[in-house]
Amino acid sequence: MKVGVFDSGLGGLTVVQAMRGLIKGAEIHYIADTKHAPYGDKSHEEILQYTLDITEYFIKRHNIDALVVACNTATTAAIKTLRERYPQLIIVGTEPGVKPAIEATQSGKVGILATPATLKSEKYQQLVDTLASGSEITLYEQACPGLVEQIEQDLVDTEETRGMLEGWLCGMRETGVDTIVLGCTHYPLAAERISELMNHRVSLIHTGEAIAKRLLGLAQKQGHCNNGSLSLSLYTTGSINKKAVSKMLGESVPIQKIDRF
Secondary structure, eight states: OEEEEEESSSTTHHHHHHHHTTOOSEEEEEEEOGGGOOGGGSOHHHHHHHHHHHHHHIIIIIOOSEEEEOOHHHHHHHHHHHHHHOTTSEEEOOOOOHHHHHHHOSSSEEEEEEOHHHHHOHHHHHHHHHHHTTSSOEEEEEEOTTHHHHHHTTOTTSHHHHHHHHHHHHHHHHHTOOEEEEOSTTGGGGHHHHHHHTTTOOEEEOOHHHHHHHHHHHHHHTTOOOOSOEEEEEEESSOOOHHHHHHHHTSOOOEEEOOOO
Protein backbone atom coordinates (compact mmCIF):
# COMPACT_ATOMS: atom_id res chain seq x y z
CA MET A 1 0.00 0.00 0.00
CA LYS A 2 1.27 3.43 -0.93
CA VAL A 3 0.14 6.22 1.37
CA GLY A 4 0.53 9.95 0.90
CA VAL A 5 0.45 12.07 4.07
CA PHE A 6 0.78 15.82 4.27
CA ASP A 7 0.63 18.79 6.59
CA SER A 8 1.87 22.36 6.48
CA GLY A 9 4.96 21.33 8.44
CA LEU A 10 6.13 19.01 11.19
CA GLY A 11 2.78 18.45 12.90
CA GLY A 12 1.61 15.66 10.63
CA LEU A 13 4.59 13.60 11.74
CA THR A 14 2.66 12.96 14.97
CA VAL A 15 0.18 11.10 12.76
CA VAL A 16 2.99 9.35 10.88
CA GLN A 17 4.41 8.11 14.17
CA ALA A 18 1.05 6.59 15.08
CA MET A 19 0.86 4.97 11.64
CA ARG A 20 4.35 3.50 12.01
CA GLY A 21 3.27 1.82 15.21
CA LEU A 22 0.23 0.18 13.64
CA ILE A 23 0.60 -0.24 9.88
CA LYS A 24 2.86 -2.70 8.05
CA GLY A 25 3.50 -3.54 4.43
CA ALA A 26 3.32 0.04 3.22
CA GLU A 27 5.23 2.95 1.72
CA ILE A 28 4.55 6.24 3.50
CA HIS A 29 5.36 9.43 1.62
CA TYR A 30 5.14 12.56 3.77
CA ILE A 31 5.13 16.14 2.50
CA ALA A 32 5.73 19.06 4.84
CA ASP A 33 4.38 22.03 2.89
CA THR A 34 6.55 24.52 4.75
CA LYS A 35 6.60 26.91 1.80
CA HIS A 36 2.98 27.77 2.57
CA ALA A 37 3.01 27.30 6.35
CA PRO A 38 1.12 28.00 8.46
CA TYR A 39 -2.18 27.05 6.85
CA GLY A 40 -4.11 28.46 9.79
CA ASP A 41 -3.93 32.05 8.54
CA LYS A 42 -4.54 31.28 4.85
CA SER A 43 -7.84 31.61 2.98
CA HIS A 44 -10.12 28.67 2.26
CA GLU A 45 -9.31 28.94 -1.45
CA GLU A 46 -5.55 28.95 -0.89
CA ILE A 47 -5.63 25.91 1.38
CA LEU A 48 -7.85 24.02 -1.07
CA GLN A 49 -5.42 24.71 -3.91
CA TYR A 50 -2.38 23.60 -1.87
CA THR A 51 -4.21 20.39 -1.00
CA LEU A 52 -5.18 19.63 -4.60
CA ASP A 53 -1.65 20.32 -5.85
CA ILE A 54 -0.13 17.98 -3.27
CA THR A 55 -2.67 15.25 -3.99
CA GLU A 56 -1.95 15.42 -7.72
CA TYR A 57 1.77 15.16 -6.97
CA PHE A 58 1.23 12.08 -4.82
CA ILE A 59 -0.87 10.40 -7.52
CA LYS A 60 1.41 11.19 -10.45
CA ARG A 61 4.75 10.66 -8.69
CA HIS A 62 3.97 7.86 -6.23
CA ASN A 63 0.73 6.31 -7.50
CA ILE A 64 -0.77 6.38 -4.00
CA ASP A 65 -3.62 4.15 -2.84
CA ALA A 66 -4.49 6.28 0.20
CA LEU A 67 -4.29 9.92 1.24
CA VAL A 68 -4.08 11.12 4.83
CA VAL A 69 -4.80 14.81 5.33
CA ALA A 70 -2.81 15.17 8.56
CA CYS A 71 -3.97 18.71 9.14
CA ASN A 72 -7.20 19.92 10.75
CA THR A 73 -7.22 23.14 8.75
CA ALA A 74 -6.71 21.43 5.38
CA THR A 75 -9.36 18.85 6.24
CA THR A 76 -11.99 21.50 6.92
CA ALA A 77 -11.13 23.31 3.67
CA ALA A 78 -10.69 20.41 1.27
CA ILE A 79 -11.91 16.99 2.40
CA LYS A 80 -15.28 17.19 0.61
CA THR A 81 -13.67 18.25 -2.67
CA LEU A 82 -10.98 15.57 -2.37
CA ARG A 83 -13.54 12.80 -1.95
CA GLU A 84 -15.54 14.06 -4.93
CA ARG A 85 -12.49 14.32 -7.22
CA TYR A 86 -10.62 11.18 -6.18
CA PRO A 87 -13.19 8.44 -5.47
CA GLN A 88 -10.54 5.81 -6.20
CA LEU A 89 -8.47 6.84 -3.16
CA ILE A 90 -8.86 5.92 0.47
CA ILE A 91 -9.03 9.39 2.04
CA VAL A 92 -8.71 9.99 5.77
CA GLY A 93 -8.98 13.48 7.22
CA THR A 94 -8.30 15.01 10.60
CA GLU A 95 -10.76 16.76 12.85
CA PRO A 96 -10.56 17.96 16.46
CA GLY A 97 -11.31 15.19 18.95
CA VAL A 98 -14.41 16.88 20.36
CA LYS A 99 -16.38 13.64 20.72
CA PRO A 100 -13.74 11.75 22.80
CA ALA A 101 -13.20 14.91 24.87
CA ILE A 102 -16.90 15.13 25.71
CA GLU A 103 -16.86 11.45 26.64
CA ALA A 104 -13.76 11.92 28.83
CA THR A 105 -14.61 15.08 30.77
CA GLN A 106 -15.70 14.81 34.39
CA SER A 107 -16.30 18.51 34.99
CA GLY A 108 -18.27 19.10 31.79
CA LYS A 109 -15.76 21.78 30.82
CA VAL A 110 -13.75 21.13 27.67
CA GLY A 111 -11.05 23.34 26.17
CA ILE A 112 -10.43 23.48 22.43
CA LEU A 113 -7.03 24.67 21.19
CA ALA A 114 -6.96 25.13 17.42
CA THR A 115 -5.88 27.38 14.60
CA PRO A 116 -8.06 30.40 13.78
CA ALA A 117 -9.04 28.81 10.44
CA THR A 118 -10.23 25.61 12.09
CA LEU A 119 -12.37 27.39 14.67
CA LYS A 120 -13.99 29.58 12.01
CA SER A 121 -14.68 26.74 9.60
CA GLU A 122 -18.17 25.51 8.80
CA LYS A 123 -17.11 21.89 9.28
CA TYR A 124 -15.91 22.57 12.84
CA GLN A 125 -19.06 24.51 13.71
CA GLN A 126 -21.21 21.66 12.44
CA LEU A 127 -19.20 19.19 14.50
CA VAL A 128 -19.65 21.25 17.66
CA ASP A 129 -23.34 21.83 17.02
CA THR A 130 -23.91 18.12 16.54
CA LEU A 131 -21.95 16.94 19.58
CA ALA A 132 -22.38 19.67 22.19
CA SER A 133 -25.70 21.33 21.38
CA GLY A 134 -28.30 20.70 24.06
CA SER A 135 -25.80 19.03 26.38
CA GLU A 136 -24.42 20.28 29.67
CA ILE A 137 -20.95 20.51 28.20
CA THR A 138 -19.28 23.93 28.11
CA LEU A 139 -16.66 24.44 25.41
CA TYR A 140 -13.85 26.95 25.88
CA GLU A 141 -12.50 27.66 22.40
CA GLN A 142 -9.08 29.23 22.00
CA ALA A 143 -7.32 30.15 18.78
CA CYS A 144 -3.54 29.83 19.06
CA PRO A 145 -1.97 32.09 16.44
CA GLY A 146 1.80 31.69 16.29
CA LEU A 147 2.03 28.36 18.11
CA VAL A 148 2.59 26.36 14.93
CA GLU A 149 5.52 28.62 14.04
CA GLN A 150 7.08 28.18 17.50
CA ILE A 151 6.79 24.40 17.19
CA GLU A 152 8.22 24.43 13.65
CA GLN A 153 11.27 26.31 14.92
CA ASP A 154 11.73 23.89 17.85
CA LEU A 155 11.02 26.71 20.33
CA VAL A 156 8.47 24.91 22.49
CA ASP A 157 10.64 25.09 25.61
CA THR A 158 11.31 28.83 25.42
CA GLU A 159 9.90 31.49 27.74
CA GLU A 160 8.16 33.10 24.77
CA THR A 161 6.18 29.95 23.99
CA ARG A 162 5.42 29.39 27.66
CA GLY A 163 4.06 32.93 27.86
CA MET A 164 1.84 32.37 24.84
CA LEU A 165 0.47 29.14 26.29
CA GLU A 166 -0.09 30.69 29.71
CA GLY A 167 -2.15 33.46 28.15
CA TRP A 168 -4.36 30.96 26.38
CA LEU A 169 -4.64 28.45 29.22
CA CYS A 170 -4.98 30.56 32.37
CA GLY A 171 -8.72 31.03 31.92
CA MET A 172 -9.24 27.32 31.32
CA ARG A 173 -7.23 26.47 34.41
CA GLU A 174 -9.22 28.89 36.58
CA THR A 175 -12.62 27.71 35.35
CA GLY A 176 -11.89 24.00 35.94
CA VAL A 177 -11.40 22.69 32.42
CA ASP A 178 -10.31 19.06 32.82
CA THR A 179 -10.05 17.99 29.18
CA ILE A 180 -8.37 19.82 26.31
CA VAL A 181 -8.64 19.00 22.63
CA LEU A 182 -5.36 19.52 20.76
CA GLY A 183 -7.09 20.64 17.57
CA CYS A 184 -3.99 20.83 15.38
CA THR A 185 -1.57 18.01 14.61
CA HIS A 186 1.31 20.27 15.68
CA TYR A 187 -0.03 20.75 19.19
CA PRO A 188 0.86 17.30 20.63
CA LEU A 189 4.46 18.49 20.31
CA ALA A 190 3.65 21.06 23.02
CA ALA A 191 1.63 18.62 25.12
CA GLU A 192 4.12 18.46 27.98
CA ARG A 193 4.16 22.24 28.38
CA ILE A 194 0.37 22.40 28.20
CA SER A 195 0.01 19.73 30.86
CA GLU A 196 2.46 21.54 33.14
CA LEU A 197 0.58 24.83 32.85
CA MET A 198 -2.67 23.01 33.67
CA ASN A 199 -0.96 21.61 36.79
CA HIS A 200 -1.11 18.11 35.29
CA ARG A 201 -4.84 18.02 36.00
CA VAL A 202 -6.02 17.68 32.46
CA SER A 203 -6.60 15.03 29.82
CA LEU A 204 -5.20 15.94 26.42
CA ILE A 205 -7.02 14.61 23.37
CA HIS A 206 -5.27 14.24 20.04
CA THR A 207 -6.14 12.05 17.09
CA GLY A 208 -3.01 10.45 15.60
CA GLU A 209 -3.83 6.93 16.78
CA ALA A 210 -7.47 7.23 15.70
CA ILE A 211 -6.37 8.29 12.20
CA ALA A 212 -3.96 5.35 11.93
CA LYS A 213 -6.68 2.90 13.01
CA ARG A 214 -9.16 4.40 10.55
CA LEU A 215 -6.68 4.11 7.69
CA LEU A 216 -5.85 0.51 8.56
CA GLY A 217 -9.52 -0.46 8.79
CA LEU A 218 -10.39 1.06 5.42
CA ALA A 219 -7.29 -0.46 3.79
CA GLN A 220 -8.03 -3.94 5.10
CA LYS A 221 -11.55 -3.72 3.66
CA GLN A 222 -9.88 -3.24 0.28
CA GLY A 223 -7.58 -6.23 0.75
CA HIS A 224 -4.51 -4.81 2.48
CA CYS A 225 -2.59 -7.52 4.35
CA ASN A 226 -1.00 -5.81 7.32
CA ASN A 227 2.38 -7.50 7.27
CA GLY A 228 5.81 -6.87 5.84
CA SER A 229 8.16 -3.92 5.99
CA LEU A 230 7.31 -0.23 6.21
CA SER A 231 9.23 2.55 4.49
CA LEU A 232 9.07 6.30 5.09
CA SER A 233 10.10 9.03 2.66
CA LEU A 234 10.08 12.69 3.67
CA TYR A 235 9.70 15.71 1.42
CA THR A 236 9.46 19.43 2.02
CA THR A 237 8.43 22.36 -0.17
CA GLY A 238 10.53 24.89 1.76
CA SER A 239 12.95 25.09 4.66
CA ILE A 240 12.52 22.68 7.56
CA ASN A 241 14.09 22.10 10.95
CA LYS A 242 15.89 18.79 10.36
CA LYS A 243 16.93 18.54 14.00
CA ALA A 244 13.30 18.74 15.10
CA VAL A 245 12.33 16.09 12.55
CA SER A 246 15.01 13.70 13.83
CA LYS A 247 13.92 14.35 17.42
CA MET A 248 10.30 13.51 16.57
CA LEU A 249 11.07 10.34 14.63
CA GLY A 250 13.84 9.12 16.89
CA GLU A 251 16.14 8.73 13.92
CA SER A 252 17.65 10.71 11.09
CA VAL A 253 15.66 10.38 7.86
CA PRO A 254 16.74 12.01 4.57
CA ILE A 255 14.50 14.91 3.50
CA GLN A 256 14.07 15.72 -0.19
CA LYS A 257 13.20 19.22 -1.42
CA ILE A 258 10.30 19.56 -3.87
CA ASP A 259 10.51 22.69 -5.99
CA ARG A 260 7.38 22.29 -8.11
CA PHE A 261 4.90 23.97 -5.73
